[in-house]
Amino acid sequence: xxxxxxDTVSVGEFEFECGESIDDLQIAYEAYGEFTGDNAVLxxxxxxxxxxxxxxxxxAWSRDDTGVDEADEDADxxxxxxxxxxxxxxxxxxAWWNDVVGPGKAIxxxxxxxxxxxxxxxxxxxxxxxxxxxxxxxxxxxxxxxTVGDWTRAQRRLLDALGVGRLHAVVGGSVGGMNVLxxxxxxxxxxxxxxxxxxxxxxxxxxxxLDAVARRAITTDPDWNGGDYYGQxxxxxxxxxxxxxxxxxxxxxxxxAQKFGRRSAGRDAHRETFPTDPAASFFPYxxxxxxxxxxxxxxxxxFDANSYLYLTRAMDDFDLREGYDSDADALAAFAGEAxxxxxxxxxxxxxxxxxxxxxxxxxxxxxxAHHVVDSDxxxxxxxxxxxxxxxxxxxxxxxxxxxxxxxxxxxxxxGGTDTExxxxxxxxxxx
Amino acid sequence: xxxxxxDTVSVGEFEFECGESIDDLQIAYEAYGEFTGDNAVLxxxxxxxxxxxxxxxxxAWSRDDTGVDEADEDADxxxxxxxxxxxxxxxxxxAWWNDVVGPGKAIxxxxxxxxxxxxxxxxxxxxxxxxxxxxxxxxxxxxxxxTVGDWTRAQRRLLDALGVGRLHAVVGGSVGGMNVLxxxxxxxxxxxxxxxxxxxxxxxxxxxxLDAVARRAITTDPDWNGGDYYGQxxxxxxxxxxxxxxxxxxxxxxxxAQKFGRRSAGRDAHRETFPTDPAASFFPYxxxxxxxxxxxxxxxxxFDANSYLYLTRAMDDFDLREGYDSDADALAAFAGEAxxxxxxxxxxxxxxxxxxxxxxxxxxxxxxAHHVVDSDxxxxxxxxxxxxxxxxxxxxxxxxxxxxxxxxxxxxxxGGTDTExxxxxxxxxxx
Numbered sequence: 001x002x003x004x005x006x007d008t009v010s011v012g013e014f015e016f017e018c019g020e021s022i023d024d025l026q027i028a029y030e031a032y033g034e035f036t037g038d039n040a041v042l043x044x045x046x047x048x049x050x051x052x053x054x055x056x057x058x059x060a061w062s063r064d065d066t067g068v069d070e071a072d073e074d075a076d077x078x079x080x081x082x083x084x085x086x087x088x089x090x091x092x093x094x095a096w097w098n099d100v101v102g103p104g105k106a107i108x109x110x111x112x113x114x115x116x117x118x119x120x121x122x123x124x125x126x127x128x129x130x131x132x133x134x135x136x137x138x139x140x141x142x143x144x145x146x147t148v149g150d151w152t153r154a155q156r157r158l159l160d161a162l163g164v165g166r167l168h169a170v171v172g173g174s175v176g177g178m179n180v181l182x183x184x185x186x187x188x189x190x191x192x193x194x195x196x197x198x199x200x201x202x203x204x205x206x207x208x209x210l211d212a213v214a215r216r217a218i219t220t221d222p223d224w225n226g227g228d229y230y231g232q233x234x235x236x237x238x239x240x241x242x243x244x245x246x247x248x249x250x251x252x253x254x255x256x257a258q259k260f261g262r263r264s265a266g267r268d269a270h271r272e273t274f275p276t277d278p279a280a281s282f283f284p285y286x287x288x289x290x291x292x293x294x295x296x297x298x299x300x301x302x303f304d305a306n307s308y309l310y311l312t313r314a315m316d317d318f319d320l321r322e323g324y325d326s327d328a329d330a331l332a333a334f335a336g337e338a339x340x341x342x343x344x345x346x347x348x349x350x351x352x353x354x355x356x357x358x359x360x361x362x363x364x365x366x367x368x369a370h371h372v373v374d375s376d377x378x379x380x381x382x383x384x385x386x387x388x389x390x391x392x393x394x395x396x397x398x399x400x401x402x403x404x405x406x407x408x409x410x411x412x413x414x415g416g417t418d419t420e421x422x423x424x425x426x427x428x429x430x431x
Numbered sequence: 432x433x434x435x436x437x438d439t440v441s442v443g444e445f446e447f448e449c450g451e452s453i454d455d456l457q458i459a460y461e462a463y464g465e466f467t468g469d470n471a472v473l474x475x476x477x478x479x480x481x482x483x484x485x486x487x488x489x490x491a492w493s494r495d496d497t498g499v500d501e502a503d504e505d506a507d508x509x510x511x512x513x514x515x516x517x518x519x520x521x522x523x524x525x526a527w528w529n530d531v532v533g534p535g536k537a538i539x540x541x542x543x544x545x546x547x548x549x550x551x552x553x554x555x556x557x558x559x560x561x562x563x564x565x566x567x568x569x570x571x572x573x574x575x576x577x578t579v580g581d582w583t584r585a586q587r588r589l590l591d592a593l594g595v596g597r598l599h600a601v602v603g604g605s606v607g608g609m610n611v612l613x614x615x616x617x618x619x620x621x622x623x624x625x626x627x628x629x630x631x632x633x634x635x636x637x638x639x640x641l642d643a644v645a646r647r648a649i650t651t652d653p654d655w656n657g658g659d660y661y662g663q664x665x666x667x668x669x670x671x672x673x674x675x676x677x678x679x680x681x682x683x684x685x686x687x688a689q690k691f692g693r694r695s696a697g698r699d700a701h702r703e704t705f706p707t708d709p710a711a712s713f714f715p716y717x718x719x720x721x722x723x724x725x726x727x728x729x730x731x732x733x734f735d736a737n738s739y740l741y742l743t744r745a746m747d748d749f750d751l752r753e754g755y756d757s758d759a760d761a762l763a764a765f766a767g768e769a770x771x772x773x774x775x776x777x778x779x780x781x782x783x784x785x786x787x788x789x790x791x792x793x794x795x796x797x798x799x800a801h802h803v804v805d806s807d808x809x810x811x812x813x814x815x816x817x818x819x820x821x822x823x824x825x826x827x828x829x830x831x832x833x834x835x836x837x838x839x840x841x842x843x844x845x846g847g848t849d850t851e852x853x854x855x856x857x858x859x860x861x862x
Contacts, residue, residue: 278572
């Protein structure tokens with residue numbers, strides 16, 4: 001099979017890390033390419049992403065005819081809604097890593113059997129607050145709290161159902177990268193190679209704070225109604241605010257300066273979707289506001305507010321060293337090789353955090369490469385710079401840390417803790 | 432008079448930059464020390480600050496007996512609410528720059544006549560949305576939109592009323608520093624020295640974005656009610672969110688890591704002040720959340736939501752070069768000397784922005800010193816590091832840019848545009 005397999009499978013009763021169980025965990029997934037026994041690559045999506053990684057069946061290459069359900073596609077998107085997308089599919093929701101995953105692309109679905117599962121707690125077909133509970137009504141906040149570990153365990157169950165044992169690789173970005181780290185810790189013999197893109201061993205308190213503010217925005221919206229809002233409009237204002245905060249975290253000062261500056265927006269339409277003070281009319285409605293308002297409105301249409309609460313809690317909670325003495329200790333049993341990618345202007349998950357993670361791998365004598373991309377794009381770089389993400393990922397999947405396009409921060413050093421970053425910046429954040 | 436003069440004066444009819452007028456602009460101010468004709472220093476407060484700069488009449492030095500109205504003091508505070516303050520007045524609202532302004536302090540009220548006015552649009556006694564309009568009810572959003580220029584013009588009117596012509600100095604931090612820049616541009620002959628602390632010629636789009644999200648949090652709170660909420664609880668949830676965003680902007684990654692880490696809070700009390708999802712109980716309530724929740728609740732008690740809208744709009748709107756060809760051109764007529772202070776971990780107003788401003792002064796051949804403080808504290812450094820702020824400010828007020836404790840980024844260069852920062856950091860943001 002060379003096209004795409006879109007399905008939802010039941011993996012049966014599932015006990016979450018919190019101790020609560022549900023009778024029948026549903027996992028929605030997409031799989032691309034043909035499984036040959038040793039070529040499976042699991043891709044882990046980011047916070048508000050979905051299983052829809054690639055538009056494989058849209059490409060000229062594909063002769064598969066599973067068909068594209070446009071309505072369903074509109075419900076899928078990634079962390080980066082583009083107001084003025086420059087791809088051929090701009091104007092409608094796109095597969096979130098279509099520039100990286102597909103036939104002939106870095107994660108080549110002609111070679112690899114690529115699987116991506118919607119994580120439990122999300123809202124794209126896997127069980128979560130918005131899916132039906134035992135009484136036929138949506139679970140709402142009765143759905144058990146989820147953790148990154150629950151995602152990993154659910155993915156393991158899905159792969160078992162698909163007949164996939166050992167994986168060639170697990171790859172993920174952002175909190176999807178935390179998901180990858182959990183794979184290395186939890187199932188250290190199950191993957192030959194792992195790729196952790198724009199992630200960290202844990203969130204720092206600045207990001208914890210912003211996530212907490214985002215949740216408070218949702219839960220203090222009266223329309224949240226304790227999480228019981230299905231069939232009604234729901235906490236659209238709160239979810240819009242949460243998304244706007246997320247969006248600011250995904251960009252950098254430099255990318256925002258380049259993209260928006262202090263320019264006024266050409267049109268006021270989006271300002272009219274929520275109340276403003278009359279004084280607003282004296283001041284410009286800026287491009288940056290218009291962009292955030294536009295994307296927030298789109299997001300509210302595609303994402304469930306309770307899922308936002310659940311998934312940010314999982315992200316905030318993840319701590320690689322939990323239950324171990326150190327990050328290095330948590331990774332020590334991992335039997336494969338690791339590629340870490342970081343982006344110099346990313347302040348959500350910083351290059352320093354990736355370097356600290358690289359040192360943990362090195363301390364446990366696990367082959368690792370920390371490949372730093374010099375970028376202005378902030379966290380979004382992992383989505384919008386396929387030209388920089390693709391080559392090291394492709395070569396690492398093929399040849400491990402010795403892959404041709406793979407670089408490592410420790411190359412100039414003795415491989416120990418006294419490493420040099422390359423490149424070094426005078427200011428990561430203000431660039 | 433050696434104590435404090437607290438008063439509210441009417442400066443009569445006032446036309447705002449938007450073109451609207453009010454019949455009687457009230458300005459609440461505090462003044463400390465004795466005016467001798469050439470020793471007046473105007474201090475400009477930050478966004479949510481007040482005229483209450485110093486607790487002069489509380490100090491042992493003061494023999495003045497104007498008395499302290501505790502109820503009134505509780506309504507005054509600065510941008511930095513400390514949960515666990517270490518000053519003698521912790522536990523109640525404090526004067527916002529009490530460590531810098533007062534007898535024997537850097538801005539010595541034994542030498543200088545120090546005046547600070549609550550800006551129009553604020554809520555500490557000057558005319559604004561919360562003050563009574565012509566019909567005896569609060570203005571609400573019928574109050575005219577205000578700009579930083581309106582603040583400067585109102586301060587000029589107040590000083591005229593106090594008999595102060597030319598100022599020895601104008602000093603201000605954060606948006607108060609923008610207020611200082613507007614003085615230099617608007618009244619270039621009225622001040623001998625200006626001190627711009629942790630400010631910039633304009634806000635960058637990242638901060639514009641966060642301010643816009645904060646305003647949207649307020650205006651989408653149903654209790655905002657179009658700005659007509661006086662006599663009712665008002666948009667407490669929205670204002671709390673706005674404050675929490677502000678707070679994150681005032682701190683740095685490093686200060687948050689040091690102050691909170693990922694620790695759980697000792698107590699859950701503040702979490703119970705707003706709705707949360709049941710899943711919250713499975714996860715820790717972290718110190719950083721508790722801190723933000725606690726301070727947000729305090730802020731809601733002391734600040735008016737409409738004022739928050741008005742003052743952030745004024746800040747966002749300020750652009751030094753507006754009406755000129757460049758920042759240098761806007762400053763060219765200024766006849767005095769300038770001290771710029773910046774803090775290396777400040778991402779609200781960055782060291783780079785201050786350096787750009789220094790270059791504008793240099794380009795117009797105005798004596799300027801850009802004094803960079805190596806700090807982990809973020810934007811709050813200007814409030815919480817009096818030991819680093821005081822000496823250069825004191826020496827600059829006395830001796831100008833040649834002051835002993837004053838350093839300048841251009842010292843190693845030819846004084847032109849090819850300047851070196853001292854110190855240089857590998858990462859301003861992630862420190």
